[in-house]
Amino acid sequence: MEEVPHDCPGVGSAQAGRGASCQGCPNQGLCASGAGAAPDPAIEEIKEKMKTVKHKILVLSGKGGVGKSTFSAHLAHGLAEDENTQVALLDIDICGPSIPKIMGLEGEQVHQSGSGWSPVFLEDNLGVMSVGFLLSSPDDAVIWRGPKKNGMIKQFLRDVDWGEVDYLIVDTPPGTSDEHLSAVQYLAAAHIDGAVIITTPQEVSLQDVRKEISFCHKVKLPIIGVVENMSGFICPKCQETQIFPPTTGGAEVMCHDLKIPLLGKVPLDPRIGKSCDKGQSFLVEAPDSPATLAYRSIIQRIQEFCSLRQPKGENLVGS
Amino acid sequence: MEAAGEPGNLAGVRHIILVLSGKGGVGKSTISTELALALRHAGKKVQGKAVHQCDSGWVPVFVDQEQSISLMSVGFLLEKPDEAVVWRGPKKNALIKQFVSDVAWGQLDYLVVDTPPGTSDEHMAVVDTLRPYSPLGALVVTTPQAVSVGDVRRELTFCKKVGLRVIGVVENMSGFVCPHCAECTNVFSRGGGEELARHAGVPFLGSVPLDPELTRSLEEGRDFIQGFPESPAFPALSCIAQKILNEAPVGLS
Numbered sequence: 177m178e179e180v181p182h183d184c185p186g187v188g189s190a191q192a193g194r195g196a197s198c199q200g201c202p203n204q205g206l207c208a209s210g211a212g213a214a215p216d217p218a219i220e221e222i223k224e225k226m227k228t229v230k231h232k233i234l235v236l237s238g239k240g241g242v243g244k245s246t247f248s249a250h251l252a253h254g255l256a257e258d259e260n261t262q263v264a265l266l267d268i269d270i271c272g273p274s275i276p277k278i279m280g281l282e283g284e285q286v287h288q289s290g291s292g293w294s295p296v297f298l299e300d301n302l303g304v305m306s307v308g309f310l311l312s313s314p315d316d317a318v319i320w321r322g323p324k325k326n327g328m329i330k331q332f333l334r335d336v337d338w339g340e341v342d343y344l345i346v347d348t349p350p351g352t353s354d355e356h357l358s359a360v361q362y363l364a365a366a367h368i369d370g371a372v373i374i375t376t377p378q379e380v381s382l383q384d385v386r387k388e389i390s391f392c393h394k395v396k397l398p399i400i401g402v403v404e405n406m407s408g409f410i411c412p413k414c415q416e417t418q419i420f421p422p423t424t425g426g427a428e429v430m431c432h433d434l435k436i437p438l439l440g441k442v443p444l445d446p447r448i449g450k451s452c453d454k455g456q457s458f459l460v461e462a463p464d465s466p467a468t469l470a471y472r473s474i475i476q477r478i479q480e481f482c483s484l485r486q487p488k489g490e491n492l493v494g495s
Numbered sequence: 496m497e498a499a500g501e502p503g504n505l506a507g508v509r510h511i512i513l514v515l516s517g518k519g520g521v522g523k524s525t526i527s528t529e530l531a532l533a534l535r536h537a538g539k540k541v542q543g544k545a546v547h548q549c550d551s552g553w554v555p556v557f558v559d560q561e562q563s564i565s566l567m568s569v570g571f572l573l574e575k576p577d578e579a580v581v582w583r584g585p586k587k588n589a590l591i592k593q594f595v596s597d598v599a600w601g602q603l604d605y606l607v608v609d610t611p612p613g614t615s616d617e618h619m620a621v622v623d624t625l626r627p628y629s630p631l632g633a634l635v636v637t638t639p640q641a642v643s644v645g646d647v648r649r650e651l652t653f654c655k656k657v658g659l660r661v662i663g664v665v666e667n668m669s670g671f672v673c674p675h676c677a678e679c680t681n682v683f684s685r686g687g688g689e690e691l692a693r694h695a696g697v698p699f700l701g702s703v704p705l706d707p708e709l710t711r712s713l714e715e716g717r718d719f720i721q722g723f724p725e726s727p728a729f730p731a732l733s734c735i736a737q738k739i740l741n742e743a744p745v746g747l748s
Contacts, residue, residue: 239520272517272519317614320615349613383576387579387580390579409680411680424714449682
């Protein structure tokens with residue numbers, strides 16, 4: 177879609193093509209005719225594309241900086257440790273794409289082939305896609321409004337040749353806005369297994385996460401469960417302490433109140449940040465860390481959840 | 496489109512500071528709050544951007560008895576705290592414009608604007624809307640790790656592109672002092688903030704350590720204004736606030 181005006185009411189809106197800000201927009205005629213409100217053909221195209229993808233998991237959080245990308249990357253690493261499992265990791269954080277760095281793939285480029293864009297392969301069975309691979313410099317800013325970000329996400333889902341994939345993990349930016357709506361809408365016909373929601377123990381996080389849970393209910397996205405990250409810190413000298421105190425009972429109380437599974441709690445290990453900065457798998461760098469044990473247990477629970485939801489082909493109930 | 500450049504509701508505001516980061520969860524909101532506290536401690540009247548109506552518009556929510564810190568947020572407009580705001584860009588932009596034009600800010604020394612992470616609709620909207628009022632500039636927050644710096648350098652590019660002056664970079668969560676044994680651990684690595692500032696050619700304003708007690712007291716609604724000077728974060732924040740106070744142009748009425 178071409179550049180839209182700053183106050184674009186949205187193509188599906190009743191004001192589409194008719195609002196004051198629509199004057200002069202190249203798409204005005206299209207919107208005014210009601211064509212803009214018709215379902216996007218890309219949704220069917222993406223459904224076709226996703227037929228080779230068995231399980232789709234969204235990693236969400238209302239809150240920023242709780243460890244979504246860290247978790248998505250390690251979920252991908254963990255699943256891909258079995259070389260017979262094909263894993264794909266898609267980063268739809270357009271403004272702050274962290275996945276290339278965390279996966280040690282900074283500087284890699286995306287290639288076009290006859291069957292679409294090729295993801296960047298870390299291993300034979302682990303492919304990654306991010307807007308980060310399309311930027312020429314680490315200082316480049318992606319200053320895009322919603323519609324352009326949505327277009328990119330559509331391309332990622334429709335034009336990337338993922339091949340046969342067992343798990344597609346979609347890492348998201350914080351919030352409940354364009355990227356999240358687009359991911360859910362474009363994948364509507366393709367059946368998302370569910371969302372893993374990441375939080376830290378403090379109320380300031382939980383407050384945002386409850387909104388994310390509310391978003392999931394609104395768009396009928398199943399919730400696999402919640403992961404409480406940065407849950408306690410083992411001081412190297414003495415004992416456990418809390419850097420992000422669970423002032424209102426942490427994720428445990430929230431999950432109990434909202435009747436959502438708590439998949440696990442991951443303690444803060446300073447080595448996690450270091451591994452991410454180096455682009456290494458923390459699971460391999462620190463196999464004995466309580467954080468690694470927590471990650472592995474959570475990954476197993478996610479696999480169990482997905483195995484109960486085997487794709488049923490055409491008779492799928494979409495979200 | 497409303498007339499640009501009309502002072503309107505921002506006429507009584509002396510200085511505007513935007514708190515930005517490319518990265519989520521680095522502590523923009525915490526630093527905005529702590530900066531507001533530090534500026535107030537230095538005797539200034541602050542507005543962090545809930546809500547009654549008066550003749551000149553929405554009335555911000557006052558945090559303290561002396562009415563030296565007030566607050567405006569979409570959080571005050573929600574019926575239920577868990578209500579999700581599932582809006583695309585244009586609707587968010589419209590609310591941001593309203594916050595600038597329809598809030599009765601009154602006489603303020605400092606307006607601190609807390610933003611979400613990124614370089615998208617909200618950031619473009621707030622820069623465009625505040626441009627006629629010549630903001631003092633942007634405080635850009637990062638944590639020390641490379642993953643954070645990787646996003647924040649893009650934010651610095653954004654500032655350059657939109658002509659927003661960078662007052663400086665603040666490195667947050669810079670070390671954690673264990674309350675039991677005083678061992679300082681660099682939980683989120685170290686050094687990234689200073690290096691970023693150097694690379695981008697902007698001032699490095701300082702490193703703020705993690706203080707769970709301050710966060711806890713903010714969350715529990717305790718009188719953090721009294722407790723604040725005891726925090727290990729206080730010296731760093733006062734220093735940053737002082738640097739900002741020094742920035743304020745002389746002679747502005």
